[in-house]
Amino acid sequence: xxxxxxxxxxxxxxxxxxxxxxxxxxxxxxxxxxxxxxxxxxxxxxxxxxxxxxxxxxxxxxxxxxxxxxxxxxxxxxxxxxxxxxxxxxxxxxxxxxxxxxxxxxxxxxxxxxxxxxxxxxxxxxxxxxxxxxxxxxxx
Numbered sequence: 001x002x003x004x005x006x007x008x009x010x011x012x013x014x015x016x017x018x019x020x021x022x023x024x025x026x027x028x029x030x031x032x033x034x035x036x037x038x039x040x041x042x043x044x045x046x047x048x049x050x051x052x053x054x055x056x057x058x059x060x061x062x063x064x065x066x067x068x069x070x071x072x073x074x075x076x077x078x079x080x081x082x083x084x085x086x087x088x089x090x091x092x093x094x095x096x097x098x099x100x101x102x103x104x105x106x107x108x109x110x111x112x113x114x115x116x117x118x119x120x121x122x123x124x125x126x127x128x129x130x131x132x133x134x135x136x137x138x139x140x
Contacts, residue, residue: 023117028109030075032068032125069094069128076108095129 031047034040041048051057065071069089070081081087085102088094099105110120 026113026118030072032072067094072127073099073104073108076110077104089128091129096127096131097129099127099130 029051031044041052063071064074065081065087067087067089070084070086073079073084073086074081077084084104086094086098086104091097096105110122113120
């Protein structure tokens with residue numbers, strides 16, 4: 001009986017430790033060039049249905065920069081555009097080559113999540129001028 005209680009206590013503590021160390025799942029979906037007033041979401045009915053109608057809608061979200069590349073850098077790094085030197089969509093002040101030159105490509109949210117033990121994956125457009133041709137060798 002004492003052995004069973006000791007075994008139960010050990011298993012219980014292991015189970016508590018295992019469940020306490022589980023990380024929450026994170027699903028981060030970022031879409032570009034969405035405008036509520038211009039009804040751009042009507043072209044993406046599943047996004048409208050599952051994420052907005054059945055999910056979460058942030059109705060008071062404001063963008064710090066009205067250009068996609070600088071605002072995306074702000075979102076991924078938590079730093080304002082003037083603190084990243086990414087201030088435009090096109091070179092020399094924006095785009096993937098600028099992201100690489102400024103060291104942002106190695107220091108932003110997906111890398112921080114990987115360092116915390118998460119697996120990360122992206123699909124689609126990440127940075128402007130980020131292509132199959134320049135993925136491994138970016139011309140600054």
